[in-house]
Amino acid sequence: MKIYSTRKLYAAGILPKPPSTEDVVQLSERLRALRLGFAADHLTELITQSVKAAWSSARFLDELIRLELERQEERRIKQALRISHIPSGPTISNFDFAYQPSVSRNQIETLSTCQWIRDCQCVLLQGPPGVGKTHLAIALATRALENGFSVSYYNVDEWMHQLKRDGEVHPMQLKHRKYMASNLLVLDEFGYQSMSREEANLFFRVVSYRYQKGSTIITTNKGIGSWPGVLAGDEVLAGAILDRLLHSATVLNIQGRSYRLKDLESSLANQSQAADKSSGIAIGESRASC
Ligand code: ADP
Ligand code: MG
Numbered sequence: 001m002k003i004y005s006t007r008k009l010y011a012a013g014i015l016p017k018p019p020s021t022e023d024v025v026q027l028s029e030r031l032r033a034l035r036l037g038f039a040a041d042h043l044t045e046l047i048t049q050s051v052k053a054a055w056s057s058a059r060f061l062d063e064l065i066r067l068e069l070e071r072q073e074e075r076r077i078k079q080a081l082r083i084s085h086i087p088s089g090p091t092i093s094n095f096d097f098a099y100q101p102s103v104s105r106n107q108i109e110t111l112s113t114c115q116w117i118r119d120c121q122c123v124l125l126q127g128p129p130g131v132g133k134t135h136l137a138i139a140l141a142t143r144a145l146e147n148g149f150s151v152s153y154y155n156v157d158e159w160m161h162q163l164k165r166d167g168e169v170h171p172m173q174l175k176h177r178k179y180m181a182s183n184l185l186v187l188d189e190f191g192y193q194s195m196s197r198e199e200a201n202l203f204f205r206v207v208s209y210r211y212q213k214g215s216t217i218i219t220t221n222k223g224i225g226s227w228p229g230v231l232a233g234d235e236v237l238a239g240a241i242l243d244r245l246l247h248s249a250t251v252l253n254i255q256g257r258s259y260r261l262k263d264l265e266s267s268l269a270n271q272s273q274a275a276d277k278s279s280g281i282a283i284g285e286s287r288a289s290c
Helices: 006-011 021-033 037-041 043-052 057-084 105-111 133-146 156-165 197-210 224-230 235-246 259-289
Strands: 123-126 151-155 184-190 215-220 250-253
Touching: 021 037, 021 043, 037 043, 037 057, 043 057, 057 133, 057 151, 105 133, 105 250, 123 133, 133 151, 133 184, 133 215, 151 156, 156 184, 156 197, 197 235, 224 235
Parallel strands: 123 215, 123 250, 151 184, 184 215
Antiparallel strands: none
16 A cells, blocks of 8 residues: 655645645734634644644634633633632532432522523522531532623621621612622621621612612521521511512522531541451450450
């Protein structure tokens, strides 16, 4: 069988000729001028791949644009995560559903489609410490960002300082604040500290403004019956807040063991197994010596 050199294949028109170095440099500069830097950086690599695999020009262009779009999307998500202050780490895929059977995987998967955000609904995650409320709130908020929604994430106690500073801000300006304007507002750890009357009123102002305009996730260790106690003992205000938040909301009541204790539980179990074994050996040994 006759083996042709690549140069001969180009000459015979069997393989499409690779572009000249000058053409590549010029194309790369033009891509940069269009702010397609990633495509420009990977142009030579992609041309080599395209020549080897004999891609059509349409396929080459498609691959080039796909690469650039993927990189731009990655960059957008990174930047949005930074602006939103969402802590990194917890995701839906690293949530251990087997450890927390009171959390329905189906329900979380439905929430991760973000339809509830399109419908301006809320999610309330309640339960004792360590059961994964913050984990799930972060995971759902990250999913929302990936789906193109604007998100702002606050710990309630820290957020209260900002709310109080904004107490006198004119409503026209207030509506541009991130906690008012974001598609999704995450309020983590509601209820750990009781609010003053002023704080409870400011909280109501936000909930009332966002009602049917945006979505909110609240994580809390308090059952609904304890909300008036958190909101300066004001039953009427608590009722008005809950009425707006819970109108077509998803409530996840997580009842289970703290994940924080998981490692402790397994190390204690290992220790007691080891203790059983060694006492077994000791008993065995002492019987043998009898
Ligand atoms: P909560 O907000 O309910 O007090 P967190 O969400 O802060 O609890 O969970 C405490 C720690 O345990 C976090 O590091 C979290 O990622 C982890 N965690 C909790 N539940 C799970 C779970 N079911 N699977 C994996 N990690 C979990
Ligand atoms: Mg928490």
